[in-house]
Amino acid sequence: MTHTRRIHRLFIVQLLTLAIVVATCATPLAAQDTTAKPTPWDVTGVWEGKFFSARLEAHIEQGEEAVHEGRANRISGVVYSIGPLGEKTTYHIAGLVFGNTITGIHGSGHSFKGEIIDGARIEGVLTLASGHELPLRAMRRDSSGN
Numbered sequence: 001m002t003h004t005r006r007i008h009r010l011f012i013v014q015l016l017t018l019a020i021v022v023a024t025c026a027t028p029l030a031a032q033d034t035t036a037k038p039t040p041w042d043v044t045g046v047w048e049g050k051f052f053s054a055r056l057e058a059h060i061e062q063g064e065e066a067v068h069e070g071r072a073n074r075i076s077g078v079v080y081s082i083g084p085l086g087e088k089t090t091y092h093i094a095g096l097v098f099g100n101t102i103t104g105i106h107g108s109g110h111s112f113k114g115e116i117i118d119g120a121r122i123e124g125v126l127t128l129a130s131g132h133e134l135p136l137r138a139m140r141r142d143s144s145g146n
Contacts, residue, residue, distance in 0.1 A: 039072070039073060039097045039098060039099055039100075039116075040099075040100075040119075041097065041100070041116045041119050042062055042119075043060050043062050043075060043097055043102060043116065043122075044060060044061050044062045045059075045060060045140055045141065046058065046059055046060075046140070046141040047060060047122065047138040047139065047140055047141065048138060048139055048141055049136060049137055049138035049139065051081060051126075051134075051136065053083065053084045054081045054082060054083050054084070055081075055082045056079060056080070056081055056082075056136075056138065057079070057080045057082065058077055058078070058079045058080075058093075058138060059077050059078050059079075059080075060075055060076075060077035061075065061076055061077055062074070062075050062097060063075070063076075067096070068096070068098070071098050071099075072096040072097060072098035073096065073097045073098075074094070074095070074096060075093075075094070075095045075096065075097055075102070075104065076092075076093065076094045076095075077092075077093055078090060078091070078092055078093070079091040079093055079106075091106045091108075091110075092106070092107070093105065093106050093112075095112070097116070100115050100116050100117075101113070101114070101115060101116070102114050102115070102116055102122060102124070108129050109128075109129030110126065110127065110128050110129055111126075111127045112124055112125070112126050112127070112136065113125060113127075114136070119140070120139065120140045121137065121138070121139055121140070122137070122138045123135075123136075123137045123138075124136055124137075
């Protein structure tokens with residue numbers, strides 16, 4: 001047997017060994033728990049805050065399915081910016097909740113990253129598409145609408 005054939009066989013044996021190790025260590029997708037809550041918080045509901053002179057009202061829904069290898073839940077919603085004269089601007093958002101962190105993005109390029117505090121308050125930074133960063137705080141509206 002030539003030296004080249006021995007190297008070739010050794011390479012094939014190593015490749016098969018690697019394939020067997022990977023196959024036995026990987027968890028099949030069907031076996032993963034995709035309904036587990038990776039975060040202790042459910043942010044579904046109405047959240048309110050202020051942005052300069054505008055009142056913000058966010059209607060958020062949190063998905064049940066775990067994503068990103070079971071570490072996060074998807075969120076989606078609508079944020080209304082209501083000006084001092086009652087004019088309303090609507091923003092449709094999508095994002096993730098993982099642990100105490102919440103992120104969201106709007107199609108215009110605006111994004112938000114914040115921390116969920118006690119399940120009743122969110123504090124973070126709104127980054128505008130221009131790159132400007134602004135602090136933002138939101139409080140959960142209680143179920144009675146107050």
